Amino acid sequence: MIKKINFKNVPSHLAIIMDGNGRWAKKRNLDRIKGHIEGIKSLRAVTSTVMECGIKYLTVYAFSSENWQRPKAEVNSLMYLLEEYLNLELPTLIKNKIRLNFIGNIERLPESPKKTLLNVIDKTKEFNSLCLTLALSYGSREEITTAAIKMAKDIKSNKIKIEGIDENLFSSYLYSRDMPDPDFLIRTSGEKRISNFMLYQIAYAEIYFTKTLWPDFSRKELIRALKNYEKRVRRFGKSEV
Numbered sequence: 241m242i243k244k245i246n247f248k249n250v251p252s253h254l255a256i257i258m259d260g261n262g263r264w265a266k267k268r269n270l271d272r273i274k275g276h277i278e279g280i281k282s283l284r285a286v287t288s289t290v291m292e293c294g295i296k297y298l299t300v301y302a303f304s305s306e307n308w309q310r311p312k313a314e315v316n317s318l319m320y321l322l323e324e325y326l327n328l329e330l331p332t333l334i335k336n337k338i339r340l341n342f343i344g345n346i347e348r349l350p351e352s353p354k355k356t357l358l359n360v361i362d363k364t365k366e367f368n369s370l371c372l373t374l375a376l377s378y379g380s381r382e383e384i385t386t387a388a389i390k391m392a393k394d395i396k397s398n399k400i401k402i403e404g405i406d407e408n409l410f411s412s413y414l415y416s417r418d419m420p421d422p423d424f425l426i427r428t429s430g431e432k433r434i435s436n437f438m439l440y441q442i443a444y445a446e447i448y449f450t451k452t453l454w455p456d457f458s459r460k461e462l463i464r465a466l467k468n469y470e471k472r473v474r475r476f477g478k479s480e481v
């Protein structure tokens with residue numbers, strides 16, 4: 241049984257830019273990959289706390305489209321860790337009824353982790369206690385450009401009409417088509433930027449920056465961030481009442 245933590249309001253969709261694995265490792269004179277291994281432990285702890293809080297959608301930036309430019313050894317290790325994470329996590333996802341999802345251009349992933357990812361997605365597709373989305377080979381500009389290309393093709397083939405295009409229709413062409421926009425975005429490691437992450441979807445998200453490096457981001461840290469969210473007044477551009 242999952243314990244429950246009660247907040248007056250929690251985000252329905254929490255998105256996280258998990259940053260600082262490399263610096264965490266460097267501070268300890270360790271290989272960067274050790275930082276990513278510790279980062280996966282944080283992801284597990286955060287996923288379980290998210291469930292305790294009743295959050296329905298968790299999206300994490302696991303690998304950006306720009307991350308392909310990292311040294312080959314680091315990219316290979318991250319792909320290996322991704323596959324290992326998916327294999328080890330599957331029983332927990334099933335036990336906790338978590339649906340796994342992805343956003344990003346996964347065609348660029350190597351065959352083996354891609355196959356494992358699609359298998360885990362298939363095995364968890366009926367679950368709905370939490371939707372855990374991995375942003376993999378993800379870049380927001382690429383997502384928006386791809387959506388525009390698909391729409392242009394659909395206009396050309398008379399599937400849709402230009403007059404019918406509105407924000408709802410546009411959103412349905414994005415990778416995130418099946419989920420609500422994030423309400424709360426956390427970025428760890430002290431960097432204060434968005435790094436091409438869900439640019440369209442975070443239009444009205446509350447943002448929280450913490451200096452904590454991702455491998456040190458604990459359950460306690462997440463609860464602190466959620467307490468901060470609880471106090472925010474969201475106006476969505478309207479005036480105060």
Ligand code: FPP
Nearest residue numbers: 258259260261262263276279280302321322
């Ligand atoms: C940023 O740290 C993090 C990433 C590049 C990816 C996040 C990856 C993980 C948490 C582990 C892998 C997760 C899965 C599911 C495989 P950084 O390397 O940019 O750190 P730095 O900015 O300190 O160098």
